[in-house]
Amino acid sequence: MQTNLITEGAITFEAEGAFYNPKMLLNREINVAMSLSLGLTDYLDALSASGIRGLRVAKEAGVEKVSFNDINPHACQLIEKNLARNSILGTVTCSNANVLLHERHFQAVDLDPFGSPSSYLSAASRSALSYLFITATDTAPLCGAHLMSGIRKYMAVPLRTVYHREMGARILLGLAARELARLDKSMQPMLTHVTDHYVRTYLRLTNGAKAADRCLRKLGYVEHCPACGSFRLMPEAEPEGICRHCKGKTRLAGPLWLGGIHERETIKTALGWDGLGHRAQKILSTCAGEIEAPMYYDHHSICERLSLTPGKIDEAIERLIERGYQASRTHFCGMGIKTNACMTDVEMAIRPD
């Protein structure tokens, strides 16, 4: 196996092409910051490849017990070598992740698969005692570009909308909430970001049937109007109807997670780690400033539809706040406006006086 020597963060390690994706550096960097802020003690990198994710958690977040697993024996050899090179003690298993996750419990389980995490979610929900971290790179099914695949993998109907990045995150969270609820567990997302072509979420877990019931009540549907881009959140599925804003025919997406996706204080603590690069800092600060209202309006497409020359997004947000609404920017999209106002009020805030 032809390997290269790579340095990422505080780790120098060996990897070969299929086992190392440099585009995920930001994902791993934020992972170290979150692991540090949570004070983890026991972490499983369930799909390790070269082991870089777990190695960084061990060295840079100082997590005492880090376990590595990969089904591929070459990957396991690499992990052993990389542990020795960095003088880190860790346990390495070469199992099918689903088998390991059914056999053992870990304080924190990290799923970072090629593509969809859906086939590991059930076992990971069982194994994880306090935290479950998930990456999904199958954004096409999650965001509604591949409808049937989305339905099969996530047991939900996704829709391709201007806020498709958040749609994808909430479809994934919706499945996680249901998988956990089957085991009488509930979840509280601490950070959820969609960056490049993946969704990444950090979930805090709690045991108990009552909490799981409360969690399931945070699932719901989104009625979306493809004609004007307005949307409405609904606790129950309803027949597709007529848009209140433009009278267009609406479509329904869901079930998906309509609860909070960030914990501001945890993100602020994570921001305190000095190993974060500029882009990661920016993503985390924007996430910390996001209001809780699900989905967002796209400033640019509204201006286009109304034939307006786009003004400043921040000014539109200010006007919404002056009128008593909650409003913020969003890391999901540079043109996005998160608000609890309806389309008519957003249009008023965007139009020059």
Ligand SMILES: C[S@@+](CC[C@H](N)C(=O)[O-])C[C@H]1O[C@@H](n2cnc3c(N)ncnc32)[C@H](O)[C@@H]1O
């Ligand atoms: C995307 S890579 C992991 C990347 C790594 N976490 C990182 O940050 O660099 C996914 C890994 O999962 C492994 N894998 C695939 N199916 C598996 C299974 N059922 N059980 C355990 N490992 C599996 C593959 O061999 C591959 O190394």
Ligand SMILES: [Zn+2]
């Ligand atoms: Zn409409």
